Amino acid sequence: MDKLEKAGWKTIKIKGLHQESVPEAITTEFPLTLMLDGHEFATIVCSPSELEDLTIGFLASEGIIRKADEIKELQVDMYTGFAHISLHQPVQPQQFDHSSRFIGSCCGKSRQFYFKSDARVAKTVTSKLEIKVSECIMLMEDLLDSSLEFQKTGGVHSAALATSDGLLYTRSDIGRHNALDKVFGSMLRGRISAKEKLVVFSGRISSEVLLKISKMGIGLILSKSAVTDLAVQLANDLGITVIGFTRGDRMNIYTHSHRVVDLHPDLQTD
Structure with a gap:
């Protein structure tokens, strides 16, 4: 472990014809x-x-x-x-x-x-949360800006509990499931209600992730990454709004779009 110094791991970086040896911050496991x-x-x-x-x-x-x-x-x-x-x-x-x-x-x-x-x-969620497209985009930008560990290492996932007005707190971990569990644990310790809350997430929304959201009582998960078909089917059954690929000014709404209040009426899926 002699290469792992306080400044970071001694790393050879190559970009085109340029090569250099620099200390690189690496996430801890x-x-x-x-x-x-x-x-x-x-x-x-x-x-x-x-x-x-x-x-x-x-x-x-x-x-x-x-x-x-x-x-x-x-x-x-x-x-x-x-x-x-x-x-x-x-x-x-x-x-x-x-x-x-x-x-x-x-x-x-x-x-x-x-x-x-x-x-x-796992439970059906009846959240009355309402949110705008612009608020979704703002929340994702805030999540990415708040993750100092990701900015240093690129090696962690982030999850945040939020309202439509902003992030309440953020948790990061090398495991996307762990990041969500940290948010869940903080909710329980602080006796924070899931009412009108959402989770902003950096990772893929799989069926396991979706079930965690259900157990937390959260009505909407907003991610910058992809979703799986089983996650979407479960979300549809459990009353959860799933939004993926939230990047820049783009986003995909997969289920229970009624919580996104400024959609064109012809685009509402439920």
């Missing part, structure tokens, strides 16, 4: 093992920031908790890479319905595991 009531629950590869938010949001996404105050104690040990969680109503390993897992930073988990808990915690 950190394995965090969750010990739930004394039992190993999961190891998440993440960015080492807002780890309490990540832990709480992850447990809520998995259906282990619904509120932050169900946690009796939470201690994150940065030196050992363990988060120790005890609940007021302890769970046993057989209740996890899975063996301990290693969750990568990019790919999330398999559909098999998601479907085991989704029926319990």
Whole structure:
């Protein structure tokens, strides 16, 4: 690791005929093992920031908790890479319905595991949020401008909780699922209502991402990236507005366009 200095990793950069050696900032990858009531629950590869938010949001996404105050104690040990969680109503390993897992930073988990808990915690969203096209574009610009880690390294995803007026707070992580879990955990810790809120997101909207949004009770997700067909089908069923490819003055509205109030009436899809 002698190449990794405070100024960055010694990197050879090539652009056309020009070549130079410069220090390059690189994003940090950190394995965090969750010990739930004394039992190993999961190891998440993440960015080492807002780890309490990540832990709480992850447990809520998995259906282990619904509120932050169900946690009796939470201690994150940065030196050992363990988060120790005890609940007021302890769970046993057989209740996890899975063996301990290693969750990568990019790919999330398999559909098999998601479907085991989704029926319990995914919910239809009835948000009365209203937003304009110009506000969507402004929010995406604000998200991209706020991510200092991405500007330095290009190696993280960002997610923000927002209203139509602006971003409330932003969380970043090497894993797009982790970034959302950090937002979810912060909502639970701060007892922030999902009413008339949206999530602004830098990553692809997959079915897993869409289900997290449902569990958070959010009615609209705005992303600069693509969507998947299963995500769109789920969003349509669960009452969630999905907007993708929000870049510059462009955006694609896939579901429940009634929340975007300045669309031409002939373009409304529901």
